[in-house]
Amino acid sequence: xxxxxxxxxxxxxxxxxxxxxxxxxxxxxxxxxxxxxxxxxxxxxxxxxxxxxxxxxxxxxxxxxxxxxxxxxxxxxxxxxxxxxxxxxxxxxxxxxxxxxxxxxxxxxxxxxxxxxxxxxxxxxxxxxxxxxxxxxxxxxxxxxxxxxxxxxxxxxxxxxxxxxxxxxxxxxxxxxxxxxxxxxxxxxxxxxxxxxxx
Amino acid sequence: xxxxxxxxxxxxxxxxxxxxxxxxxxxxxxxxxxxxxxxxxxxxxxxxxxxxxxxxxxxxxxxxxxxxxxxxxxxxxxxxxxxxxxxxxxxxxxxxxxxxxxxxxxxxxxxxxxxxxxxxxxxxxxxxxxxxxxxxxxxxxxxxxxxxxxxxxxxxxxxxxxxxxxxxxxxxxxxxxxxxxxxxxxxxxxxxxxxxxxxxxxxxxxxx
Numbered sequence: 001x002x003x004x005x006x007x008x009x010x011x012x013x014x015x016x017x018x019x020x021x022x023x024x025x026x027x028x029x030x031x032x033x034x035x036x037x038x039x040x041x042x043x044x045x046x047x048x049x050x051x052x053x054x055x056x057x058x059x060x061x062x063x064x065x066x067x068x069x070x071x072x073x074x075x076x077x078x079x080x081x082x083x084x085x086x087x088x089x090x091x092x093x094x095x096x097x098x099x100x101x102x103x104x105x106x107x108x109x110x111x112x113x114x115x116x117x118x119x120x121x122x123x124x125x126x127x128x129x130x131x132x133x134x135x136x137x138x139x140x141x142x143x144x145x146x147x148x149x150x151x152x153x154x155x156x157x158x159x160x161x162x163x164x165x166x167x168x169x170x171x172x173x174x175x176x177x178x179x180x181x182x183x184x185x186x187x188x189x190x191x192x193x194x195x196x197x198x199x
Numbered sequence: 200x201x202x203x204x205x206x207x208x209x210x211x212x213x214x215x216x217x218x219x220x221x222x223x224x225x226x227x228x229x230x231x232x233x234x235x236x237x238x239x240x241x242x243x244x245x246x247x248x249x250x251x252x253x254x255x256x257x258x259x260x261x262x263x264x265x266x267x268x269x270x271x272x273x274x275x276x277x278x279x280x281x282x283x284x285x286x287x288x289x290x291x292x293x294x295x296x297x298x299x300x301x302x303x304x305x306x307x308x309x310x311x312x313x314x315x316x317x318x319x320x321x322x323x324x325x326x327x328x329x330x331x332x333x334x335x336x337x338x339x340x341x342x343x344x345x346x347x348x349x350x351x352x353x354x355x356x357x358x359x360x361x362x363x364x365x366x367x368x369x370x371x372x373x374x375x376x377x378x379x380x381x382x383x384x385x386x387x388x389x390x391x392x393x394x395x396x397x398x399x400x401x402x403x404x405x406x407x
Contacts, residue, residue, distance in 0.1 A: 104391075106340040107368070111378060113392035121391035151365050158366035158398060161388055185400035188315065188364050 029068065036072035043078035050085040057092040067102050074108075076115040083119050087126040096129045097150040100157070125157070131166050132156035136190070138170045143193050152189040159183060317401050319360045323347060323381065326354030328373045335369025335399070337362055344372045368396035 029051050033044045047068075054064055067088075071081050084105060091098035101122045108118035132153045136146050146152050159169055172181035179187060321333055332344030337360060347356035368390065370378040380387055384397035 100336075103336045103339055107336075107390065107396075108392055110334065110340040110342050111390070111392045111394060117392055124391060148364075151363070155364075155366045155400070158368075158388075158400075162386070162398075184402050185364070185366060187402055 028065065032065070032069055032072060036069075038072070038078065040078075046078055047081055047085075050082045050089070054085050054089045054092070057089045059088060059092050059098060063099075063102070067105070070109055071105060071118075074105075074115060074118065076118065080115050080119045084122045087122045091126060091129060094130070094133065095149065096133055096153055100125050100129060100154060128157040128160045129153055131160050135160075135166045135169050138166070139173065139190060142170070142174055144173070145191050145193050146189070147191060148189040152186060155183075155185045155189065158185075316361050316363055319362055319399065319401060321347065321358050321360060321381075322350065322383070323356045323371050324354050324383075325356065325371075325373055328356070330374055331356040332372040333358060333360070333369055334372055334378075335396075336367045337369070342372075347371075362399075362401045364401045367399040367401065369399055370394075370396060 029048045030044050033047055038044055038047070051064065051068060055061060068081075068085075071084060076084065084101065088098040088101045091101060104121045104125050105118055108121055113121075132155075135156050136149065136152055140146055156169065160166065169181075169183065173183060173186075175181070177192070178184065178190060323331055323333070325331060331347040333347060334340050334342065334344035338345060345358055345360065347358040349355070350357040368388070370380055373379055378394065380395040381397035384399065386398035386400065388396050388398055390396040
């Protein structure tokens with residue numbers, strides 16, 4: 001009996017530490033949606049599915065739930081919210097810095113931008129970050145070591161937004177080096193592999 | 200022994216002696232007596248086959264549960280980012296405020312490249328402003344921003360941010376509501392919302 005009691009209490013303690021099950025999360029998302037005026041059940045379900053996909057991709061609830069509340073407050077409609085969450089999810093799945101999307105959306109909220117513009121900006125970040133991943137892969141293939149992939153992706157995406165093409169960034173770095181090509185912000189996160197001389 | 204008990208004992212002993220002295224007489228119990236007695240006996244409760252293993256199973260279960268608790272506690276203690284990605288990330292934390300001055304060194308030792316934090320001084324000239332703050336990617340575009348203080352020069356505001364290497368978009372907040380780009384920033388970029396962001400590139404390595 002003592003063992004049974006010990007087992008039961010240990011199991012109860014373990015269960016109390018586990019994250020909320022999916023149905024409980026859905027209830028929270030649903031509560032938030034209703035609180036901010038989304039009433040149609042099909043819309044709530046779609047938002048809940050996008051939210052669950054983001055959680056499954058590995059974005060923590062402690063970031064995701066406040067973010068959801070912010071976009072609900074900013075009156076993004078259901079398809080817009082699904083698009084923004086999908087952009088962050090895709091970045092997270094590909095190991096790219098998904099928080100850039102959150103930041104861009106928050107920027108739009110701070111600047112009181114129209115929800116449609118906020119979604120466009122978020123998807124634009126997805127595009128430039130995907131391109132920057134290709135740039136970093138090319139650099140790796142050309143003998144560069146990426147010391148901090150996520151940070152490097154953010155920096156390269158800022159160069160892409162400034163108007164450089166992916167090919168230009170790679171070719172200029174190959175020809176002139178990181179400093180010489182004017183991409184100094186990449187130093188420290190990308191470096192040339194040093195070849196050892198064979199005796 | 201009491202007198203009554205002694206008398207009763209002697210009577211029984213006499214009966215027993217008389218019975219034993221009767222030749223050729225053996226008294227058998229009735230044939231149904233045994234089956235009646237057996238039928239009235241309660242069957243002994245048999246232990247289930249798993250009972251000998253029960254204590255071990257419970258002990259193993261408790262140990263597994265404790266291990267699970269340990270894992271869950273450990274997961275809770277480790278920061279989320281290092282849980283999902285084994286390598287530590289020094290990417291600019293979008294919603295993370297700049298590190299407090301008391302805890303962050305100007306630059307971490309060069310050997311630990313991923314933990315480099317740089318001090319960036321921000322100046323802004325706006326003589327008409329009564330309050331100036333800076334906000335951007337480094338603090339998740341917090342509408343309050345990081346307050347600038349009067350530098351001592353007329354109209355010049357200043358603050359110091361502690362940032363990891365990376366690219367940060369930012370704007371100044373003048374008198375609590377007007378977002379303006381930094382006129383002195385070498386890099387400016389359309390923000391996608393009809394305005395302009397200033398870009399702050401914080402270099403990595405030891406090159407700054």
